[in-house]
Amino acid sequence: MNDERWIWGEGLRTTAHDGTVLDALFPSPAVGRAPNGAQPTLTGRTDDRRGVTVEAIVLEIDLDAAPASTEDAYLRLQALSHLLVRPNELNLDGIFGHLPNVAWTNAGPMLPADVAARRLDLQAAGIQVQGLDKFPRLTDYVLPAGVRIADVSRVRLGAYLSPGTTVMHEGFVNFNAGTLGASMVEGRISQGVVVGDGSDIGGGASIMGTLSGGGSHRISIGARTLLGANAGIGISLGDDCVVEAGLYVTAGSKIIMIDQPLQADGSPVIVKGSDLSGKNGLLLRRNSLTGAIEAVARQGVGVTLNEALHA
Numbered sequence: 613m614n615d616e617r618w619i620w621g622e623g624l625r626t627t628a629h630d631g632t633v634l635d636a637l638f639p640s641p642a643v644g645r646a647p648n649g650a651q652p653t654l655t656g657r658t659d660d661r662r663g664v665t666v667e668a669i670v671l672e673i674d675l676d677a678a679p680a681s682t683e684d685a686y687l688r689l690q691a692l693s694h695l696l697v698r699p700n701e702l703n704l705d706g707i708f709g710h711l712p713n714v715a716w717t718n719a720g721p722m723l724p725a726d727v728a729a730r731r732l733d734l735q736a737a738g739i740q741v742q743g744l745d746k747f748p749r750l751t752d753y754v755l756p757a758g759v760r761i762a763d764v765s766r767v768r769l770g771a772y773l774s775p776g777t778t779v780m781h782e783g784f785v786n787f788n789a790g791t792l793g794a795s796m797v798e799g800r801i802s803q804g805v806v807v808g809d810g811s812d813i814g815g816g817a818s819i820m821g822t823l824s825g826g827g828s829h830r831i832s833i834g835a836r837t838l839l840g841a842n843a844g845i846g847i848s849l850g851d852d853c854v855v856e857a858g859l860y861v862t863a864g865s866k867i868i869m870i871d872q873p874l875q876a877d878g879s880p881v882i883v884k885g886s887d888l889s890g891k892n893g894l895l896l897r898r899n900s901l902t903g904a905i906e907a908v909a910r911q912g913v914g915v916t917l918n919e920a921l922h923a
Contacts, residue, residue: 619691620646620672624654625683626721629663633682634714634721636669637753638690646672661737662722663730675702685710689747689770689787693754699772699788699806700830711746718742747787772806782815789821799839808835810916814857818844823863823886834892836916847885850892852910859898859905861885867896867905883907 621641626634652668659666671683675697679685685707691697715724719739727734727741734740743749747768751761758775761767767779770787776794779785783797790801793809799817801807813819817839823829823846833839834850840857847863855861865885872881888894888907895908 615644617675618645618672619643619675619687619696620650620670621687621690622650622652622654622668622670623683623687624656624666625669627665627667628723628726629665630723632712632723634664634712634723635748636671636683636686638671638687641687641691641694641696643696646670659720661730661733661739662717662719663726664720664722666720678703678705679707679710682710682712686753686769690753692770692772692788692790693750693756695756695772695774698792699790700804704788708746713744713746714748715741716743716745716748716752721748750785774809780815783813786821793835798841802831804830805832806830807833808837808851810836812838814839814841814843816842818860820844820846820862823847823889829889832890834890847889850890850894852892852912853894854896854910856895856897859896861896861905863889865905867907868899870906870908 619641621638623636623638625636628634650670652670654668656667669683671687673684673687679688688702713724714721715727717739724744749764750767750769750771751764753769756773759773760778762779762781766784768787771785772790774791774793777791779797784800785797786801786803788803789805791807795807796812798815799813800819801813802819802821804821805819807813811833820831822831832848836851837849837853839845839855842858843855844860845855847861863886866882867885867888869881869883874880893910895910897906899906
């Protein structure tokens with residue numbers, strides 16, 4: 613048995629009065645099996661304001677098995693955000709079924725149905741609902757080292773953010789997605805997407821989670837690549853690529869290969885976006901006269917981030 617495919621941790625499980633497990637916090641999860649006879653040392657409590665009980669637990673999970681409980685799902689998400697396992701390298705099948713919809717307050721999670729009945733007491737205690745979702749904010753569970761996040765509500769637990777990453781106010785990072793090095797995130801990184809070291813996701817840019825057109829291929833972005841402001845991709849990009857601002861390239865987009873010789877009939881070579889998925893050193897742009905999408909080979913490295921900003 614490969615112990616490196618296991619994660620264990622001591623945590624605190626929050627359970628509502630009706631028995632619904634709302635979340636589980638694991639402050640220091642680790643790779644491997646739980647030590648024999650491991651017992652929880654954290655201190656639980658009861659919060660009558662939210663109608664919840666917090667109890668200490670010890671849990672170990674097999675990353676290759678599907679999530680089996682709410683606590684299991686939360687340990688997987690925190691393993692990702694603690695950088696113990698990379699996106700797409702663990703089993704998340706059926707995870708939504710183990711994540712209840714939760715009212716996230718500044719005092720912790722509670723059942724949404726309880727908020728209205730307890731609203732006056734909650735307000736008197738200064739407790740406010742900050743979100744209503746299956747996923748909490750990353751920073752309520754993990755503070756990733758060497759990372760800047762301008763608006764913490766836009767990064768979900770389960771995001772994988774490497775040191776040197778900056779997520780600006782309009783940036784968004786979903787669970788099981790993130791950066792493999794120092795990157796600038798001003799756009800949207802969808803579930804399953806990974807962005808390479810030194811790349812820049814421009815303001816308002818969007819990355820599809822899987823290859824557009826119904827494919828199952830996970831989209832990725834290589835190193836030193838720029839996705840321009842308000843641009844979007846439904847294909848992967850390799851290293852040292854640039855997508856022009858405002859251009860959306862999908863798997864079915866028709867792209868003129870500028871650098872290739874004309875065909876026998878004098879027409880240019882035209883390929884689909886999927887044919888270029890993952891290629892290195894490309895500039896993808898739109899011809900301002902014809903509106904056609906063009907691909908041009910690029911030489912040398914792509915973008916260079918501000919070292920002081922991402923130190």
